[in-house]
Amino acid sequence: MTGYFPPVLEWTGVAVFALTGALTAARKGMDPLGFMLLATVTGVGGGTLRDVLLGRPASWIVDPTNPLICMVIGLATFMLGRRFAASGKTRFRVLMWADGAGLAIFAVSGAETALAAPSHPLTAIVLGAMTATFGGVVRDVLAGEVPMILRREIYVTAAALGASVYVTLAQSGVPGATAALSGVAAGFALRALAISRDWSLPSYPRAPQG
Amino acid sequence: MTGYFPPVLEWTGVAVFALTGALTAARKGMDPLGFMLLATVTGVGGGTLRDVLLGRPASWIVDPTNPLICMVIGLATFMLGRRFAASGKTRFRVLMWADGAGLAIFAVSGAETALAAPSHPLTAIVLGAMTATFGGVVRDVLAGEVPMILRREIYVTAAALGASVYVTLAQSGVPGATAALSGVAAGFALRALAISRDWSLPSYPRAPQG
Amino acid sequence: MTGYFPPVLEWTGVAVFALTGALTAARKGMDPLGFMLLATVTGVGGGTLRDVLLGRPASWIVDPTNPLICMVIGLATFMLGRRFAASGKTRFRVLMWADGAGLAIFAVSGAETALAAPSHPLTAIVLGAMTATFGGVVRDVLAGEVPMILRREIYVTAAALGASVYVTLAQSGVPGATAALSGVAAGFALRALAISRDWSLPSYPRAPQG
Numbered sequence: 001m002t003g004y005f006p007p008v009l010e011w012t013g014v015a016v017f018a019l020t021g022a023l024t025a026a027r028k029g030m031d032p033l034g035f036m037l038l039a040t041v042t043g044v045g046g047g048t049l050r051d052v053l054l055g056r057p058a059s060w061i062v063d064p065t066n067p068l069i070c071m072v073i074g075l076a077t078f079m080l081g082r083r084f085a086a087s088g089k090t091r092f093r094v095l096m097w098a099d100g101a102g103l104a105i106f107a108v109s110g111a112e113t114a115l116a117a118p119s120h121p122l123t124a125i126v127l128g129a130m131t132a133t134f135g136g137v138v139r140d141v142l143a144g145e146v147p148m149i150l151r152r153e154i155y156v157t158a159a160a161l162g163a164s165v166y167v168t169l170a171q172s173g174v175p176g177a178t179a180a181l182s183g184v185a186a187g188f189a190l191r192a193l194a195i196s197r198d199w200s201l202p203s204y205p206r207a208p209q210g
Numbered sequence: 211m212t213g214y215f216p217p218v219l220e221w222t223g224v225a226v227f228a229l230t231g232a233l234t235a236a237r238k239g240m241d242p243l244g245f246m247l248l249a250t251v252t253g254v255g256g257g258t259l260r261d262v263l264l265g266r267p268a269s270w271i272v273d274p275t276n277p278l279i280c281m282v283i284g285l286a287t288f289m290l291g292r293r294f295a296a297s298g299k300t301r302f303r304v305l306m307w308a309d310g311a312g313l314a315i316f317a318v319s320g321a322e323t324a325l326a327a328p329s330h331p332l333t334a335i336v337l338g339a340m341t342a343t344f345g346g347v348v349r350d351v352l353a354g355e356v357p358m359i360l361r362r363e364i365y366v367t368a369a370a371l372g373a374s375v376y377v378t379l380a381q382s383g384v385p386g387a388t389a390a391l392s393g394v395a396a397g398f399a400l401r402a403l404a405i406s407r408d409w410s411l412p413s414y415p416r417a418p419q420g
Numbered sequence: 421m422t423g424y425f426p427p428v429l430e431w432t433g434v435a436v437f438a439l440t441g442a443l444t445a446a447r448k449g450m451d452p453l454g455f456m457l458l459a460t461v462t463g464v465g466g467g468t469l470r471d472v473l474l475g476r477p478a479s480w481i482v483d484p485t486n487p488l489i490c491m492v493i494g495l496a497t498f499m500l501g502r503r504f505a506a507s508g509k510t511r512f513r514v515l516m517w518a519d520g521a522g523l524a525i526f527a528v529s530g531a532e533t534a535l536a537a538p539s540h541p542l543t544a545i546v547l548g549a550m551t552a553t554f555g556g557v558v559r560d561v562l563a564g565e566v567p568m569i570l571r572r573e574i575y576v577t578a579a580a581l582g583a584s585v586y587v588t589l590a591q592s593g594v595p596g597a598t599a600a601l602s603g604v605a606a607g608f609a610l611r612a613l614a615i616s617r618d619w620s621l622p623s624y625p626r627a628p629q630g
Contacts, residue, residue: 031411033366040336048263053468055477057265061324064332078414114481122484126460137562142347142357147562156453201451204498241623243576250546258473267475270546271539277546288624352557352567 006177009184010047011069013105016098017135018043018070022077023095024143032078038139039074040067045135050110050127054117096195099136103155104187107132107162108180112170121167128163129156132187154194154201162187216387219394220257221279223315226308227345228253228280232287233305234353242288248349249284250277255345260320260337264327306405309346313365314397317342317372318390322380331377338373339366342397364404364411372397429600430467431489433525436518437555438463438490442497443515444563452498458559459494460487465555470530470547474537516615519556523575524607527552527582528600532590541587548583549576552607574614582607 021042025035044066048058060066110131114124133156140147166183170176193199231252235245254276258268270276320341324334343366350357376393380386403409441462445455464486468478480486530551534544553576560567586603590596613619 026414029414031413033370033411035414037366051265052262052472053478054481055265055471055475057327058263061264061327061329061333061337064330064336067336068332081414117477117481119481120484122488123481126484126487127481141351141561156457160453201453203451204446204449204455204501236624239624243580245624247576261475262472265475267537268473271474271534271537271543274540274542274546278542291624351561 006180009105009180010109011066013102013109014043014047014066014069015073017046017102017106018073019077020095020099020102020136021070021139022074022081023098024139024145025074026077026081027092028143032075035078036071036074038142039077040070041142042135042139043067043070043073045138046106046110046131046133049134050113050131053127053130054114054119097192100158100188100191100195102135103132103159103191104162104184105132106135107159107187108166108183111163111166111183112176112180115167115170121171124167125160125163128166129159132159132162154190154199157201158187158191158194161190216390219315219390220319221276223312223319224253224257224276224279225283227256227312227316228283229287230305230309230312230346231280231349232284232291233308234349234355235284236287236291237302238353242285245288246281246284248352249287250280251352252345252349253277253280253283255348256316256320256341256343259344260323260341263337263340264324264329307402310368310398310401310405312345313342313369313401314372314394315342316345317369317397318376318393321373321376321393322386322390325377325380331381334377335370335373338376339369342369342372364400364409367411368397368401368404371400429525429604430529431486433522433529434463434467434486434489435493437466437522437526438493439497440515440519440522440556441490441559442494442501443518444559444565445494446497446501447512448563452495455498456491456494458562459497460490461562462555462559463487463490463493465558466526466530466551466553469554470533470551473547473550474534474539517612520578520608520611520615522555523552523579523611524582524604525552526555527579527607528586528603531583531586531603532596532600535587535590541591544587545580545583548586549579552579552582574610574619578607578611578614581610 018039021038021040022035024042025038028034030038044058044060047066048060051058107128109128111124111128113131114127115121119127137147162183164183165186166179169179169182174182228249231248231250232245234252235248238244240248254268254270257276258270261268317338319338321334321338323341324337325331329337347357372393374393375396376389379389379392384392438459441458441460442455444462445458448454450458464478464480467486468480471478527548529548531544531548533551534547535541539547557567582603584603585606586599589599589602594602
């Protein structure tokens with residue numbers, strides 16, 4: 001049984017991801033269009049990839065609410081950002097936390113849409129993790145930075161955990177909204193711990209050169 | 211009422227974008243396959259993204275005319291390019307103007323296809339701007355350069371203007387070909403002014419480091 | 421008449437490409453998730469692009485066998501890779517040969533799927549070459565390396581040869597399995613010669629700066 005994902009949660013995820021795009025544009029000193037552009041690709045990139053992989057048109061083709069949210073946030077950040085002037089370090093932290101919230105929300109939203117397609121539960125988890133991370137990858141590649149997905153923090157892992165919790169609960173008959181909120185909470189909690197305690201997974205020793 | 215976009219205009223857009231890909235390959239000293247590859251991804255990348263986002267197969271799956279145009283231009287540039295040997299600066303200017311023409315054509319062509327899908331008028335403008343800029347983004351990323359889309363010149367803005375003029379006129383009942391040519395003219399005029407007068411939008415002051 | 425492509429050949433292509441992703445993760449010193457992620461995008465990236473361009477859902481939406489193969493290979497490489505400790509040079513060579521095998525297999529597999537869609541024979545060759553090279557492009561871009569596709573070795577050329585041999589034979593009525601194996605052999609042979617003899621196509625003289 002697949003769940004009911006509240007639209008307001010989806011909009012929140014779109015908005016916080018859009019904010020991370022706009023904050024990246026601020027760090028790069030871009031113009032208003034750059035703010036709107038980075039906000040939009042980050043905010044709707046993951047959901048668009050999800051739709052395309054499921055073989056359907058992007059959801060914003062008929063309903064432009066999500067891109068509109070992103071453009072408004074991009075423009076507002078350009079115009080108002082200076083009022084909340086903060087050091088680069090503070091700005092980076094806000095970006096990290098907003099990104100973590102978006103990550104958890106999209107992991108569950110992506111898995112939910114995939115389950116309802118329908119698709120295999122394992123695929124739903126993979127698709128959830130991809131929905132959650134793709135917008136940020138495009139944001140980082142376009143801005144010329146190392147994708148956050150490849151830094152050694154617990155990132156994809158948190159998205160995969162959130163999607164797994166949701167899929168397991170939804171497949172067990174737990175009501176959709178409960179399963180969705182549990183998945184978002186689990187994913188965000190792991191990501192929050194990773195951010196605040198600098199957790200990381202063990203890494204592979206680099207190959208000797210030559 | 212959506213418009214009639216002349217195929218010859220679409221082929222022209224494909225050809226000039228393919229030329230920008232081939233000229234980039236020349237600047238990087240690539241081999242013939244590299245010329246054909248960069249010409250093709252630049253020439254058909256935008257239209258392909260448009261089709262995929264609309265949930266349909268890429269248009270060249272059944273009709274390979276566009277990729278063929280690109281490959282011929284890529285190969286011809288490799289073989290004949292040396293005859294028109296020019297300084298790097300001149301070559302860069304030719305690239306900028308050809309890119310501007312392709313930008314204006316694809317902005318309108320993308321918006322027209324989206325309107326006919328059908329999709330929301332605002333979505334049609336966004337999709338027009340994406341169709342116009344995506345081929346160049348892939349070209350620049352593959353060639354290891356900063357995407358032109360993120361330089362502080364008026365670029366996406368010109369594409370968005372062209373698409374907006376077309377969508378507004380077409381929705382107001384103006385005949386399709388008139389609306390299309392007006393949109394292309396408006397987009398190219400703004401881009402041309404930006405290139406020749408070094409216009410740019412105001413930018414955000416870079417965040418202090420630390 | 422289109423051919424019958426043995427599933428075990430497709431799985432082999434997925435597995436060797438996944439291995440190239442995992443070996444890249446090892447060279448970058450990533451964590452287990454990074455290994456699984458790079459293995460998966462490299463292993464299923466090409467086939468996914470093929471499906472999306474043909475306007476259908478990614479094949480792994482309903483059957484997660486391929487991503488599962490990739491994740492297992494990514495995790496196994498992380499856990500067991502140290503046992504087969506080798507110099508960076510040896511590791512790079514293994515990666516080159518595995519990549520060449522995956523290239524030849526996917527060129528034919530992509531062309532076969534495209535022909536069966538159905539699509540134009542020329543499109544099938546282009547799509548075969550794209551299926552063969554896209555996973556590696558994503559792997560290299562995510563890992564911050566210059567895409568192998570743009571180095572001046574015979575790479576796309578080998579994929580295009582394999583796809584062309586397959587399409588020509590299959591269109592001439594040769595049984596599918598024979599056509600497929602001939603295409604794979606031709607593509608791999610050319611790539612192997614290019615690797616072992618450092619073959620490359622003639623390149624364009626770089627433009628003078630300024």
